[in-house]
Amino acid sequence: MIIQSPYLLFLGDARDGLAAKVAQGIKDWRPDMCVGQFRQAGCNADLGLQDMTIQEAIDAGAKTLVVGVANRGGVISESWINVFVEALEAGMDIASGLHNLLEDEPKLVEVANARNRQLIDVRIPQVEYPIANGKPRTGKRCLAVGTDCSVGKMYTALAMDKAMRDAGRPSSFRATGQTGILITGDGVPLDAVVADFMAGAVEYLTPDNDENHWDMIEGQGSLYHASYSGVTMALIHGGAPDALIVCHEPTRTHMRGLPEYELPTITEVRDLALTLAKIVNPKCEVVGVSINTAALSEEDANALCASVEAELGLPTVDPFRHGAERLIAELK
Amino acid sequence: MIIQSPYLLFLGDARDGLAAKVAQGIKDWRPDMCVGQFRQAGCNADLGLQDMTIQEAIDAGAKTLVVGVANRGGVISESWINVFVEALEAGMDIASGLHNLLEDEPKLVEVANARNRQLIDVRIPQVEYPIANGKPRTGKRCLAVGTDCSVGKMYTALAMDKAMRDAGRPSSFRATGQTGILITGDGVPLDAVVADFMAGAVEYLTPDNDENHWDMIEGQGSLYHASYSGVTMALIHGGAPDALIVCHEPTRTHMRGLPEYELPTITEVRDLALTLAKIVNPKCEVVGVSINTAALSEEDANALCASVEAELGLPTVDPFRHGAERLIAELK
Numbered sequence: 001m002i003i004q005s006p007y008l009l010f011l012g013d014a015r016d017g018l019a020a021k022v023a024q025g026i027k028d029w030r031p032d033m034c035v036g037q038f039r040q041a042g043c044n045a046d047l048g049l050q051d052m053t054i055q056e057a058i059d060a061g062a063k064t065l066v067v068g069v070a071n072r073g074g075v076i077s078e079s080w081i082n083v084f085v086e087a088l089e090a091g092m093d094i095a096s097g098l099h100n101l102l103e104d105e106p107k108l109v110e111v112a113n114a115r116n117r118q119l120i121d122v123r124i125p126q127v128e129y130p131i132a133n134g135k136p137r138t139g140k141r142c143l144a145v146g147t148d149c150s151v152g153k154m155y156t157a158l159a160m161d162k163a164m165r166d167a168g169r170p171s172s173f174r175a176t177g178q179t180g181i182l183i184t185g186d187g188v189p190l191d192a193v194v195a196d197f198m199a200g201a202v203e204y205l206t207p208d209n210d211e212n213h214w215d216m217i218e219g220q221g222s223l224y225h226a227s228y229s230g231v232t233m234a235l236i237h238g239g240a241p242d243a244l245i246v247c248h249e250p251t252r253t254h255m256r257g258l259p260e261y262e263l264p265t266i267t268e269v270r271d272l273a274l275t276l277a278k279i280v281n282p283k284c285e286v287v288g289v290s291i292n293t294a295a296l297s298e299e300d301a302n303a304l305c306a307s308v309e310a311e312l313g314l315p316t317v318d319p320f321r322h323g324a325e326r327l328i329a330e331l332k
Numbered sequence: 333m334i335i336q337s338p339y340l341l342f343l344g345d346a347r348d349g350l351a352a353k354v355a356q357g358i359k360d361w362r363p364d365m366c367v368g369q370f371r372q373a374g375c376n377a378d379l380g381l382q383d384m385t386i387q388e389a390i391d392a393g394a395k396t397l398v399v400g401v402a403n404r405g406g407v408i409s410e411s412w413i414n415v416f417v418e419a420l421e422a423g424m425d426i427a428s429g430l431h432n433l434l435e436d437e438p439k440l441v442e443v444a445n446a447r448n449r450q451l452i453d454v455r456i457p458q459v460e461y462p463i464a465n466g467k468p469r470t471g472k473r474c475l476a477v478g479t480d481c482s483v484g485k486m487y488t489a490l491a492m493d494k495a496m497r498d499a500g501r502p503s504s505f506r507a508t509g510q511t512g513i514l515i516t517g518d519g520v521p522l523d524a525v526v527a528d529f530m531a532g533a534v535e536y537l538t539p540d541n542d543e544n545h546w547d548m549i550e551g552q553g554s555l556y557h558a559s560y561s562g563v564t565m566a567l568i569h570g571g572a573p574d575a576l577i578v579c580h581e582p583t584r585t586h587m588r589g590l591p592e593y594e595l596p597t598i599t600e601v602r603d604l605a606l607t608l609a610k611i612v613n614p615k616c617e618v619v620g621v622s623i624n625t626a627a628l629s630e631e632d633a634n635a636l637c638a639s640v641e642a643e644l645g646l647p648t649v650d651p652f653r654h655g656a657e658r659l660i661a662e663l664k
Contacts, residue, residue, distance in 0.1 A: 134558035134590045195530050196523040198562045223565075226466030226612050230530045230566030237558040258466045264611075275604065279596075280558050 003095045003120055003185040004063035005033040008052060008087070012080055013042040014069040020045035022097060023068025025183045029158050033185065035060040040079060045069070054086045064120075066182055067096040076100050085111050093118040097178035122181040125193055125201070132199035132238050134280060139209030142331060143241035144219040144290065145273045147263045149228060149256045151249040152292035153219035154180050159319035160245070161216040163328045170213040174205050176235065180218045190220055190231055198231065202238025214331055217241065223272050224264045225255055236273060240281045243331055246270050249292040250304055266308060287330035289316040335427045335452055335517035336395035337365040340384060340419070344412055345374040346401040352377035354429060355400020357515050361490050365517070367392040372411060377401070386418045396452075398514055399428040408432050416440055420449045427452040429510035454513040457525050457533070464531035464570050466612060471541030474663060475573035476551040476622065477605045479595050481560060481588045483581040484624035485551035486512050491651035492577070493548040495660045502545040506537050508567065512550045522552055522563055530563065534570025546663055549573065555604050556596040557587055568605060572612045575663055578602050581624040582636060598640060619662035621648040
């Protein structure tokens, strides 16, 4: 699954910036891949990119219209379809992470087939992944694991990848979720892969590479999350990480979606993830902690990071607030 | 997915007994569900059941023809198709665990539709499973976990289920693999479930029940098997077991299919599985060890079980050789 860039980011009639957070992520992390934004009447989101018509985007070289907005009410509206048809007819592919699949829209399928364009639903795997073989690969891998779902694992991996590139070091962000795939144009939608092939899909995603190249693998779920722990496990065994980063959000009062479950401690996640990772890569180490301090004051954020760092003896930062430099310094 | 019984077991042209091991498993564990066997020219397997034509099976009450034999060369042969068509036309459903799906055979689909019969491919899920909610359920659950794949987890759960029934205690074997599903006529083909729904599928399989009822859940993979550990993890968190049995095969020289990997010790599996199980069920205990001693002499088997039992302080038996009574005695 490779999405051709550059992109025109479709914001549609996004009610606010949050509804367009996928587009925001693409613009934040891959600005060079974005030629502009497409907004409709009623759109309250603005990425600060140039507003373009389909034809202007084509003229600027756009290859794919990326749906960067959540749809309302679970339906792809007629007004969206009309824009998508225009984009297909003008020569663009369409990529989407919506639950409603592009390929379930007969009009889009008809035009895409007639024009030989692609409809890319990143929610569904486009590849037949192999069964994992557990063999060591060349190059290095870093995986973000979390005390819970949605604690900043994708953000941490993206920030570390950017810091690596900024430092002139070879690195690839490896997307394992829909948003990450749309941000980078490539990846594995791991939560939609059939059970037997999960670890193999992660091996496929992180192949042999140069000795000093690092894959920054986007984590999913949590070993402590009853709904998704199997996905996390497959990431650990398929990714065979050399380095683990533990991610945490300090204001969470219970596991996401599971009100009966308290969060584990960072120490518990560190120990359990390391035990499991060493099964496939005995040299694996936990090298740092990433705290999502968005809900804390600067002072509280700094105090918390210092306290965790003192307790665990590991570099502890919020990559958004403090940068990811101290984390990548641990990747040798 | 519920397969109507009783069954006619189709052995086809099985080259030997091993090729018909699915049929053998059904006959061994659910003899009351089998009206007879159907054999073709060249069949070298014999379950000791009455040989029947399709019509004789119908007259004896057979509801489903179960494909109990592995096919050669990955193709469902013309001679098999002819028998299946005859069975559909006579009023039977067909159930199969073959990699080649019945539903991919146009002739079978045509006849099944015309006669309103079912083609049941147990390799593919027939249900939209929910996302796991992690909530406690009533009733008790026992899960077999292994040092490796194919060390006797299904056999152990079936033997414990039988011992429970023989003792007049309420118990259900819960199949999670194709063979187990064909043996019992119901279950979840866990390795074919999409990642996000694995744990939810196991919750679905093991619902609320009477307080003293035990589900004997068929294990899959191993926490130490890089290819399938995610499936094992989902079983532990979706099954929320009250009791774990550790299964082991003592002559295995490396993890199945992974020549680079040594087997973990029984102690390692006990500790890791218990740590993970307690995340969803803090009362979980490891209650016994099941050793597959098929490759050992009676003397060596007894010595090994005694030695493991002394080391771990847990009842240790080969359920085939010694019965499962000492294991179920630990289920309180």
